[in-house]
Every structure is written in C-alpha cells, then in structure tokens.
Amino acid sequence: TGTSRPQRMLKAVQKNATKGDPQSVISAIDYYCRHKEWAMNVGDDKGLILDSVLMEVNPSTVLELGTYCGYSTVRIARLMSPGSKLITVEFNPAFAEVARQIIAYAGLQDKVTLVEGSSGDLIPKMKERFGIKYFDFVFLDHWKDSYAPDTKLLEDCGLLKKGTVLLADNVICPGAPEYLKYVRNSPRYESRYYKSNLEYTKAEDGLEKSVFLG
Numbered sequence: 001t002g003t004s005r006p007q008r009m010l011k012a013v014q015k016n017a018t019k020g021d022p023q024s025v026i027s028a029i030d031y032y033c034r035h036k037e038w039a040m041n042v043g044d045d046k047g048l049i050l051d052s053v054l055m056e057v058n059p060s061t062v063l064e065l066g067t068y069c070g071y072s073t074v075r076i077a078r079l080m081s082p083g084s085k086l087i088t089v090e091f092n093p094a095f096a097e098v099a100r101q102i103i104a105y106a107g108l109q110d111k112v113t114l115v116e117g118s119s120g121d122l123i124p125k126m127k128e129r130f131g132i133k134y135f136d137f138v139f140l141d142h143w144k145d146s147y148a149p150d151t152k153l154l155e156d157c158g159l160l161k162k163g164t165v166l167l168a169d170n171v172i173c174p175g176a177p178e179y180l181k182y183v184r185n186s187p188r189y190e191s192r193y194y195k196s197n198l199e200y201t202k203a204e205d206g207l208e209k210s211v212f213l214g
C-alpha cells in the first residue's frame with residue numbers, strides 16, 4: 001500500500017514549513033501541489049479571493065463544509081480575530097486525520113473545531129452541540145451536489161442571519177449547477193461570481209459569493 005496523497009502532503013508541510021507559521025504551511029502545500037502532485041485544495045489563485053472576502057466579513061463564527069487536508073481551514077483561521085470560532089466538517093476519516101495534523105502544525109487548533117461526519121446530519125446539531133446561534137461566513141467545498149440541499153438546511157435550522165456570506169468553491173469545475181440556480185434565482189440571496197482558475201491549473205473555475213438577505 002504505502003502513503004496516500006494527503007499523507008504525502010502532510011510530509012511536505014512537516015519538511016518545508018515552519019511550525020506555528022500558517023503562511024509557510026500554505027506556501028508549502030501550494031508548492032507541493034503545483035510542482036509535485038495536484039490535490040483538490042482551493043489553492044493560491046482562488047485563495048486570494050477567499051482571503052479578501054473573508055477579511056471584508058471579519059466573521060466571529062465560520063462554518064466550512066469539506067475540510068479535505070485543512071488548506072482552506074488554515075487560510076481562513078489565520079485571518080480570524082481572537083475569540084472567533086471556525087467549525088469545519090469532513091466526512092472522510094482519513095482526510096480528517098491529516099487535516100487535524102496540518103491545522104495543529106499551523107498552530108491554529110484553538111480557533112478550529114473539526115467535526116467528522118456528514119454535513120446533512122451535523123448541520124441540525126450545530127446549535128445544541130456547539131452553542132452556535134448563527135454563522136457569519138460559510139465556505140462550501142464538499143460534495144458539489146450537497147451545496148444546494150445543505151444551504152436550504154442551514155436556512156431551515158435558523159443558522160443564517162441577514163448579512164451572512166456564503167462562499168462556494170468549484171461552481172464551474174467540477175461545477176455546482178443546482179446551487180448556482182438556487183442562489184441566483186432566490187430573492188433571499190444577492191449573488192456574485194468571482195472568475196478564477198481551477199487550483200494549480202489553467203482551467204477556468206470560480207467562487208460564488210452569496211449574501212443572505214434574511
């Protein structure tokens with residue numbers, strides 16, 4: 001058997017990044033995925049858009065759906081103010097295990113709660129389990145056909161407030177057509193597309209930013 005791609009990515013972080021330095025962790029992953037082997041992190045191009053939207057919102061509570069190896073978790077948590085909380089949901093235990101180590105290597109474990117399980121099961125439990133009233137910012141990067149149902153579930157569970165920002169990765173590649181239709185046609189959202197590239201490639205991809213209007 002041998003190592004998995006996430007495990008090789010973790011090795012690259014431990015070898016090339018400085019413990020406690022989130023920017024060096026981000027750079028080590030981007031270098032590895034651009035020059036050694038591709039992986040489905042949001043990446044550096046879309047990462048700059050994520051950074052700027054995140055800084056604009058300056059959220060107290062963040063939900064990330066789809067942790068993978070924790071690259072976007074580190075990108076988001078490094079910009080969050082002291083006392084703010086990020087909850088990230090990952091279905092795949094092997095991904096979660098690597099993500100925990102990468103988040104800890106960056107020194108961001110105190111801001112981040114990684115929960116293993118399916119978003120559909122966990123979203124209804126957010127209030128009772130984590131004492132969350134609302135999310136100020138939601139980053140969608142998990143199964144693309146779960147974006148729309150999970151957004152409706154967040155609404156139904158009263159976890160969005162007026163002004164909550166949803167930012168969705170991969171709306172072009174692999175694509176999330178149902179989600180785009182939903183947020184662009186719903187009177188409850190103000191949506192905007194940020195054109196970019198699929199991580200570490202020249203292919204088009206982009207992020208959709210949708211503000212919940214209440």
Ligand SMILES: O=C(CSCCNC(=O)c1cc(-c2ccc(F)cc2)cc(O)c1O)c1ccc(O)c(O)c1
Binds near residue numbers: 042066142170
């Ligand atoms: O893959 C999953 C679903 S979660 C990851 C969702 N993310 C993506 O699928 C995703 C995909 C791409 C992408 C892939 C191939 C291309 F040719 C082009 C683009 C890019 C992204 O930025 C993404 O976020 C999963 C696999 C096994 C499990 O055992 C489990 O539990 C989960």
Ligand SMILES: [Mg+2]
Binds near residue numbers: 040041042141169170
């Ligand atoms: Mg993605």
